[in-house]
Amino acid sequence: MSDIPLVEEALARVATGDPSAAQALLEAGLSAPAPNTANALYDLGRLALALEQPVVALGFLDRALECDSQLSPAHVDRGRTLHRLGRGREAIQAMCRAVAIDPDAHAALNRLRWLLDEGRLRTTSALSRLAQRGLPVASVLDVGASDGQWSLAARRIWPDARYHLVEAFDHWRAPLEATCSAQPGFSHVIAAAGNSDGEVWFYNDPDAPYGGAAFQDQPDGKEQPQKSWKVPQVALATEAERVGLKPPFLIKLDTHGFEVPILEGAEALLSQTNLVVIEVYVFHVxxxxxxxxxxxxWMAEKGFRPIDLSEPLWRPRDEALWQFDLFFVPADRQEFACNAY
Known part of the structure; x- marks a missing residue:
């Protein structure tokens, strides 16, 4: 089955929100006679993991290592898979095995460091560190809210704050309605955030609901009506006034490259904002x-500096750092008065 250029192309398309190629390759591998080479089984495991099918991935990776127990990358992805399945100790053991085979296995070393220090890299840990240093939040604008899990996590840190969740993809309407109905102080709107009220183009593959992005113009090459359509757009400053949010604000953006127009629409709020959390990228997404x-x-020009980070993600094709969440606070915060370690 193994065809490295084909597999890498499929994995790249998963990373950009188009899982169809990887799914087709995986289904072909599942329906055909089982390959008996370590590399082919490893490729199937990588594809399954990229498609968020960890149980299937683990089966292929275990079989790959039965064929070649010295295949260090397979141990790395086996560790990632075990972590997804909540088997943390076994995940660490798998990464250790990869490093024992190849002491220069940077992917394994990076993952191992992350697993051993995972708690500090969680969003809730970063939020807790800020709250412990006396950062108040009265209202949260959660943009790219999906099903509301981020706001539910933040509520453990600021339980008395108001939470307004903004989500462009109608796929999440029912979960958001359920979350907001069950949580006092929660509200939501099905719309994209942008620099003004109106409409904007939105692209999303229905098979990849955690992806998606807004575009000022209809995305080139993505004109399929089932994947590209217009949605309502709201400016955060207007939306905050409409629902009666009070400062100080926390603004969270999980918006896949559309951050500047959103922040332009929040310009009137920034002087009263204590924290901006932005999912940032190493590559042009x-x-x-x-x-x-x-x-x-850009944030420095608005008077903000980064103070923390969380949730780093490495892309599966080459284990390069893909994205992470950066936490920005006003540049006059007391933490920046001290430059000593």
Whole structure:
């Protein structure tokens, strides 16, 4: 089955929100006679893991290692798979095995460090560190809210805050309605956030509901009506006034490259904002996207500096750092008065 260029292309398409190629390859591998080479089984395991099918992935990776127990990358992905399945100790053991085989296995070393220090890299840990240093939040604008899990996690840190969840993809309407009905102080709107009220193009593959991004113009090459359509757009400053949110604000953006227009629509709120959490990228995931260092420069012009990070993600094709969440606070915060370690 193994065809490295084909597999890498399929994995790249998963990363950009188009899982169809990887799914087709995986289904072909599942329906055909089982391959008997370690590399072919490893490729099937990688595909299954990228498609969020960890049980299937583990089966292929175990069989790959039966064929070649010295295949270090398979131990790495086996560790990632075990972690997804909640088997943390076994995940660490798998990464250790990869490093024992290849002491220069950077992917394994990076993952091992992350697994051993995972608690500090969680979003709730970063939020807790900020709250412990006396950062108040009265209202949260959660943009790219999906089913509301981020706000539910933040509520453990700021239980008395108001939470307004903004989500463009109608796929999440029912879960958001259920979450907001069950949680006092929660509200939501099905709309994209942008620089003004109106409409905007939105692209999303229905088979990949955690992806999706807004575009000022209809996305080139993505004109399929089932994947690209217009949605309502709201400016965060207007939306905050409409639902009666009070400062100080926390703004969270999981918006896949559309951050600048959203922050432009929140301009009137920024002077009263204590924390901005932005999912930032090392690669261009959107034609208009700023890379993470460009986001830092843009936020510096608005008077914010990064203070923490969480949830780093490495892309499966080459284990390069893909994205992470950066936490920005006003540049006059007391933490920046001290430059000593």
């Amino acid at each position: 959107h034609p208009q996207a700023l890379l993470f260092h460009e986001i830092c420069a």
